[in-house]
Amino acid sequence: MQAKGPGRQALQTPRAAGLAGVVFALLLAAAIVLIRLGIPEGADAVAPQGFTDSGRRDAVRTALALVPFAGIFFLWFLGAVRAHVGAAEDKFLATVLLGSGLVFTATMFGAAAAAGAVLAVAHPSGTAPGLTAWDFGRHFAYTLMTGYAMRMAAVFVCSLSVIGHRLGVLPRRLSALGFLTALILLFLSSNVPWAELVFPAWSLVISVYILVASGRAGSRGAPSA
Secondary structure, rough: OOOOOHHHHHHHHHHHHHHHHHHHHHHHHHHHHHHHHHHOOHHHHHHHHHHHHEEEEEEEEHHHHHHHHHHHHHHHHHHHHHHHHHHOHHHHHHHHHHHHHHHHHHHHHHHHHHHHHHHHOOOOOOOOOHHHHHHHHHHHHHHHHHHHHHHHHHHHHHHHHHHHHHHOHHHHHHHHHHHHHHHHHOOOOOOOHHHHHHHHHEEEHHHHHHHHHHHHHHHHOOOOO
């Protein structure tokens, strides 16, 4: 009976990681899209009067409601992946992986709080925020998200890809995809709108692979009738 318990746990850990990663990827992608639509950059961003539109305000409110849950599922995903790697992990890379994941989560929450501040300054309801408050809140939110959170996400992606490649738990194609994703997040996320969506896209691909791989391992490990 004791041998059965650890075996079941070893199979359940990657499945939990994959499921948490899928939920995180979907929630983060939805939050990014809603923030981009609700608080735009470019030509529309210099006109705070556009924020009086109830659709934009509702988009930001919905995004702010999704971010805490995205952070929760990301931490679960991070913890389950580290538990799956176990004692074989490289301590240096594991520390970088954990640290970048925690900083990413904290910075993502900060960006959400900044976006919430943009929403809060529009008082009374239906009036436009002042230009100074609008510019400060908008730039602060996007700087945290694209300048800091996404760069920490790049470190997370890169370290996980290196660990996966060294231990052989990720195919070479997924490791290469991770390195490409990290480069995009490092050098393009601050300058190319919507580039930050590559992170939830990568998370979704990795999570689906973990789910498929754990399902195959469970099929091979199942006792024959």
